[in-house]
Amino acid sequence: MSTAKDLFLISVDPGPGPDVGQGDLSLALAGAELIDLVGAGAVAVDDDRIVPGGPSGPDDRLLAEAEAGLVRQPPYERVEDWLWRRGRDLASAYRTALEGDGELRRRRSGRLPFGPERVEPVDTPARRRAVGRREEGEPVLAALASAVGIGEGRPDEEPGFADEAVTGVVAAVHDAVMELEAVRQRRTIENTAFANIWRGP
Template sequence: MTTAKDLFVIAMDPAPEHTVGQGDLSLALAGAELLDLLGAGTITVDGDLIVPDGSSVPDDRLLGEAAAGLTRQPPYERVEDWLWRRGRDLSATYQDALERDGELTQKRSGLLPFGPKQVELVDTPGRRRAVARREEGDPVLASLASAVGLDGGRPEGDEPRIDDETVTTVVATVHEAVMELEAVRQRRTIENTAFANVWRGP
């Protein structure tokens, strides 16, 4: 599986440290795709610009879609802009893909046959590889997991070490985008609270 699929799998773990927000996960998945495309030789990153590099096409369908959406003429797209554009609803896209591949299944919760459905991981080789990759401390996967709050119990500030400068740039941009999304959420909460107080009056 790809880094993006591995990230989705560990975010869906039955007992994660906390529930991962879909927006946060979508941004991190878009970053994981960039790293997979880097590894496949499909792109390079020049500063903060994503530059298509040759005609290498990944075998993975979702990575192929990501590659097809690259900006191929100057001015090239910035990593941050890619995360927000490609990341829109990307977690739902990965959920659908993994369900089709048999990595996820939907089961009804509770005793009633018409109760709400919950998505659960299936015990597959892909899932076991993703879990093993995390347990082995893969720095790229660990850094992306950290961006969405899955720190695996590491002490605060004890970030995985990544020696590749380009990978570090992408991962850092993912962290910044997730923090920006959280800031937007907080602003909306404050605005909604203030609006509600106006309607309630003194």
């Protein structure tokens, strides 16, 4: 299993915290893919640019799609741009893939049969591995989980990483999630102001 799939599985694990926003999760999944590609030697991060290396041929279909989508011509793609481009609707893609693999099941929340539907992980070796990484505090997974509001840590408390590329990607994920939240807040303010205009004094 990839870091991205582990992240998705812990994001839908039932717990006391709030649901993870799909936009936030998509950005973090794109970051997780990039970190796995760095680990496989498929890419390097030079300053803030993603420099493709040799093909790694990952077994994971979504990770292979990510590798195939790399920009291979100079000046190459910035990490931030990758997160926004690759991250578009990525949470939905992972949900579909994990449901197809039998790692997720759909359930209705609440007592009513027509209540809202959600997915939850099936108790499989993959799910236990993801939970194990989380409980052990594996730094990369913990940092990406923190970026989307999973766990009690704050972004400014994340540990450094031995690999500067990983440090840069994690920082870019945090920045992108904060930018997305700023966009949400701005839209909320604008919508409230628009509603007040129509409501009148």
